[in-house]
Amino acid sequence: MSTATETQTTAKSPSQSGAEDLAPVTTESLAELLVSKERPPQPSPWSASVTFGWRAVLKIKHVPEQLFDVTAFPIMMVLMYTYLFGGALAGSTSDYLQYLLPGILVMSIVMITMYTGVSVNTDIEKGVFDRFRSLPIWRPAVMVGYLLGDMLRYLIASVVMVGVGLIMGFRPDGGVLGVLAGVALLIVFSFAFSWIWTMFGLLLRTEKSVMGVSMMVLFPTTFLSDIFVDPSTMPGWLQAFVNNNPVTHLASAVRELMHGEWPGSDIAWTLGWAGVIVAVFGPITMRLYARK
Amino acid sequence: MLENLEKKHMTNDPSGLAIETSGLVKVFGETRAVDGVDLAVPSGTVYGVLGPNGAGKTTTVKMLATLLRPDGGEARIFGKDVVRDANAVRSRVSLTGQYASVDEDLTGTENLVLLGRLLGHKPAAARVRAAQLLEAFGLSEAAAKQVKNYSGGMRRRIDIAASILNTPDLLFLDEPTTGLDPRSRNQVWDIVRAVVAQGTTVLLTTQYLDEADQLASRIAVIDHGKVIAEGTKGELKASVGAGSVHLRLRDAAQRAEAVALLETALTGAQVQLEPDPVALTARVGNGDNGSGAAAQAAAALAELARADITVDNFSLGQPSLDEVFLALTDREAGAETQEAAA
Numbered sequence: 280m281s282t283a284t285e286t287q288t289t290a291k292s293p294s295q296s297g298a299e300d301l302a303p304v305t306t307e308s309l310a311e312l313l314v315s316k317e318r319p320p321q322p323s324p325w326s327a328s329v330t331f332g333w334r335a336v337l338k339i340k341h342v343p344e345q346l347f348d349v350t351a352f353p354i355m356m357v358l359m360y361t362y363l364f365g366g367a368l369a370g371s372t373s374d375y376l377q378y379l380l381p382g383i384l385v386m387s388i389v390m391i392t393m394y395t396g397v398s399v400n401t402d403i404e405k406g407v408f409d410r411f412r413s414l415p416i417w418r419p420a421v422m423v424g425y426l427l428g429d430m431l432r433y434l435i436a437s438v439v440m441v442g443v444g445l446i447m448g449f450r451p452d453g454g455v456l457g458v459l460a461g462v463a464l465l466i467v468f469s470f471a472f473s474w475i476w477t478m479f480g481l482l483l484r485t486e487k488s489v490m491g492v493s494m495m496v497l498f499p500t501t502f503l504s505d506i507f508v509d510p511s512t513m514p515g516w517l518q519a520f521v522n523n524n525p526v527t528h529l530a531s532a533v534r535e536l537m538h539g540e541w542p543g544s545d546i547a548w549t550l551g552w553a554g555v556i557v558a559v560f561g562p563i564t565m566r567l568y569a570r571k
Numbered sequence: 572m573l574e575n576l577e578k579k580h581m582t583n584d585p586s587g588l589a590i591e592t593s594g595l596v597k598v599f600g601e602t603r604a605v606d607g608v609d610l611a612v613p614s615g616t617v618y619g620v621l622g623p624n625g626a627g628k629t630t631t632v633k634m635l636a637t638l639l640r641p642d643g644g645e646a647r648i649f650g651k652d653v654v655r656d657a658n659a660v661r662s663r664v665s666l667t668g669q670y671a672s673v674d675e676d677l678t679g680t681e682n683l684v685l686l687g688r689l690l691g692h693k694p695a696a697a698r699v700r701a702a703q704l705l706e707a708f709g710l711s712e713a714a715a716k717q718v719k720n721y722s723g724g725m726r727r728r729i730d731i732a733a734s735i736l737n738t739p740d741l742l743f744l745d746e747p748t749t750g751l752d753p754r755s756r757n758q759v760w761d762i763v764r765a766v767v768a769q770g771t772t773v774l775l776t777t778q779y780l781d782e783a784d785q786l787a788s789r790i791a792v793i794d795h796g797k798v799i800a801e802g803t804k805g806e807l808k809a810s811v812g813a814g815s816v817h818l819r820l821r822d823a824a825q826r827a828e829a830v831a832l833l834e835t836a837l838t839g840a841q842v843q844l845e846p847d848p849v850a851l852t853a854r855v856g857n858g859d860n861g862s863g864a865a866a867q868a869a870a871a872l873a874e875l876a877r878a879d880i881t882v883d884n885f886s887l888g889q890p891s892l893d894e895v896f897l898a899l900t901d902r903e904a905g906a907e908t909q910e911a912a913a
Contacts, residue, residue, distance in 0.1 A: 302709030304728065304758050306765040309707040312700075313738045313769040318662070319691035330688040337685075338676050341717060406672040410733065413636045414689050415661040570640075 324417035331424020336431060348394060349436035353387040357443050360507070368508060373448045380444040381534035382506030385465055387440060388433050389501055389526060392469050393493035395429050396476030400489045403481060412568075419565055426473050433469050437462045453539035461536040464549060468529050471553035474560035481567035506530050525552035589614045589649060589741050589772035590635060596643030597630050597796075604630040606796035607644065612774060612789070614649075614740075617767050619787030620776040621896065627796035628776040629669060632743050635774070636666040648741060664741045665734035669749065672730055675719040679710055679729050682718060683736065690737050704732040708762075724755030731762055741772045748782060760785055780896055792899055800899050807895050814864035815894070816853045816871065819884035823848040829880050836871040849883075854894070 322330070339345060360383055365372030399422070402408065411421050441449070441458060451458050476493060483489050503520055504527040510518050521527055525548070532545035590612035597605040605627040612618040622628050633639040635646055637657040645652065651659045666672065673682045680701050687697030705714045708728040713721060718729060727747060734742055744763065748756040763786055767773055777783055783790050783804075790807060792800040800807055816837070820826055826849065830842045833853050842853045853871075855864045868887050875882055 302712065304709050304762055305707055306761050308703070309762065309765045310769060312703055312707055313735060313766060313771070316738050318737050319693075319696070321662070322689060322691045327689055330685060333688075334674065334677070334685055337681055341676050405675070406668045406670040407674045409633075409636075409638055409666060409668045410672040410686070411689075412638055413661055413664065413666045414686075415658050416689055 321415055324420060324423075327416045327420035328423035328427060331421050332427030332431075333424075335425060335428020339428070339431070346432070346435065348391055349432045350439050352391070353384075353436045353440045354443050356383050356387050357440055357447070361447065364507065376444065376447055376449050377538075378534070379507070380440070380449045381461060381537045382504075382530045384437060384440050384444075384462075385526065385530045385533055386501045386504075386506050388436055388465055388469050389472060389529075390497050391432070391436065392429070392473045393476050393490070393497060394432075395425055395473040396478075396480035396489045396493060397486050399425060399477050399480030400483065400486050418569065419561070422474075422477050422564055422568065425477065426470050429473060430466050430470055433466050434462070437465065451537040451539070453537045457537045457539050461533040464536065464546065465529065465533055468525075468549055468553050471556045474557055474564055477564045478560050478567065481564060500524060500526050504530055525549065525556075528552065587614050588612060588647075589616075590618070590646070590774060591650075592635070592644065592646040594644035595631065595634060595641055595646055597627075597634060597639060598642050603796050605634070605641075608793070608796070608798055610791060610798070610801075612772065614772050615767070615770055616789065617763065617773045617775055617787045619783035619790040620774065620793055621778070621780065621783045621790055622776075622793035623778055623900075626793045628793055629745055630796075631793070632666070632745050632774065632776060636664055636743050637661055638666075663739060664743065665737075665739035666743045667730045667734045667745065667747060669745045673718050673726075673733050676717060678715050678717055679705055679721075680714045682729065683733060686733050687736050692736075700736060704736070708732045723751055724758070727751060727755065727759055728762075731759070735766060735771075738769065739771055741774065742766060744773060744775045746776055746778065748777070748779065756782075792896060794900055800895075810895070814855050814868075815888055816855060816864075816868045817884075817886045817888065818851050818853070818882055819847075820849045820851075821881040821883050825880045826851060828878065829875060832874050832878055832880070833871055836874045837867050855887075 357380065361372050361376050361379060364379070365375035369375035369378065408421075441462070453460070475496070476489070479489050479492055483492065503517070504524050505521060506526070510521045510527070513521060528545045528548035529552075532542045532549050535542040535545070588611055590610055592608055592610045595605055595608040595610075596603065608627070608631055610618075610620075610631075620628050620631065630639065634641045635648065635653060637653050637660050640654060647653070648660045649663055651663075653660050674685070677685065680698075683701035683704055684694075684697045687700050688694065692700060702711075702714075705711050708731075710725060710728055710732070713725060718726065721729065731744075731747070747763070748759050751759065760782070763773060763775070773786075775783070775786060787804070789803055790801070791798050792807070800810065802810070816833075818829070820829060826844070830844070830851060833842050833851075837853055837855055842851060844851055855867055865887060868885075872882065872885065
């Protein structure tokens, strides 16, 4: 291209000390890069989502401190509740741990799903979102990417908690397969549940309000379940809530899977709830995303 | 070669327009941020959208790049409607926003590979393209650094690099040099010229008149969400008069006399005193007998010589875009006060 010109700064000094010493832009090589007008086909929804998931993983790589909430927090939960309630509720901490660990795993993971909302909320105002939104890709891919990255975090938290549990004396009858099945069900449900937070992340104006709202939702849904105690000791009206709480179905299913049983109806309820949550909050999230 | 490029860019739209809007409106609450903007941007050119902060430039660009839904009017990019055919538009445009539109937590390479993958490149191809672009933009050494550690000039470069991962047919540059030092600014200009030389249409928003002057072939001046003037640089300059005469006198005491003389000698001239006590500028109108600015200036100089006023320095120039801009926005303000009074 005859129009291409070299910028006046010539010698590329090997030691770049800062902005003032930036290597020159070589407009000739730039022109060569621009000549090719070929455009690869639009990526598939799956490929675009996985790419955004990779972005989430890269962020973990650059800011590993953000794994604090999926490592230290769950360990604290197991230790605290086992030794706090164990003696009183089950007679011994090691007996209680057999009942509690699957439930406290569910509680921790369901609670950390809210960070999805927080990260959506802090990210959405950044300029990079304008670029993502101006790309010809499947629209929900950005959000699905977040959730894929978060599933990795849930997996890390699960491994940490089960590991701590095993050290403390948790002995699941279901063996490796039972534990894996329980964790898999939990992660599937958490993926679905996170769509509630993507919605709030887009809907609310500040990170703090996202956290506030999520606590309002998470405390009742996780505590008013069968995670800590058998619901049969509760008053009738509370039992009605607890027995229909999706977290109860999930916790029961995970507990029984880990202990080598097959809780068909609880699994079905859990997956059913997961489907309903995605069907309701997925489209709302995407509407809000398009409007931002 | 050039003909081929042009042909290629015009295939989808018989009018040869990259951007065509009519009556574009965007309302935020009570504010009409964009209030009936009509644009017609020919393919393969740099089109400048010039205006002060808050004039509606960014909002207009966001609507054209499918990021905001217009509240009224229509916009077509290469003949495709930005609302109904948003995805077709997205596949042909790129946007470099006012603030870095790359992920600050990721490195330069990671950003470009990520976007390359999202544009459908295979992993290996995306990595090659990323490395080539970083090299061309002089960022190879910063490739493995997180973008948040980049200087302003480097951010702009990685931003523009991200916009040309696939050579776009239309590139939106929203205030690409705001906050840059003069050298980085010149380099951004070089990049823009290189991009346009390959047949890409560029819509450039700026609040710097010299930037529009340097790069754009046509300019729309926007204020309060409306286009208040549109045309080539020459047309815009001509619209505020034929040119300006800049004079430096030897004796400051003679300045008042010189002003009086110039006002009679130059038809419809507005004489402006400069801060320097010996300097003055006269805006030359279009002469009533069609005489050019030079002829009028020559006659005025002769008058001054006859009155024994010594002129040390003289220059005749087209009005700068600054003058155009101030004249236009003044006129707007004037019209508004009249409206308010009426």
